[in-house]
Amino acid sequence: MPRFPVDAPLREVMAALERLGFKTVREGSHIAMLRENTDGTRTPLTIPDHQTLKSSTLGTIRTRAGIAREDFLRVFRE
Secondary structure, three states, X not given: OOOXXXXXXXXXXXXXXXXOOOEEEEEOOEEEEEEEOOXXXXXXXXXXXXXXXXXXXXXXXXXXXXXXXXXXXXXHOO
């Protein structure tokens, strides 16, 4: 199973999440992103505004977003 990057650049993580349907709604010490789901619900995400994200933080973000590990890694590597 492919591993998460150890220190993933924040902008690349945000770009991957945007390809998965999330939009940035606010930036400060943390970045708020939101996805409008097809069933009318919303999925909010809060990401720390660090230059790089550790693999454990990235895994937590992926879990909270409800994205399969393989799907995230595929989009992240594009």
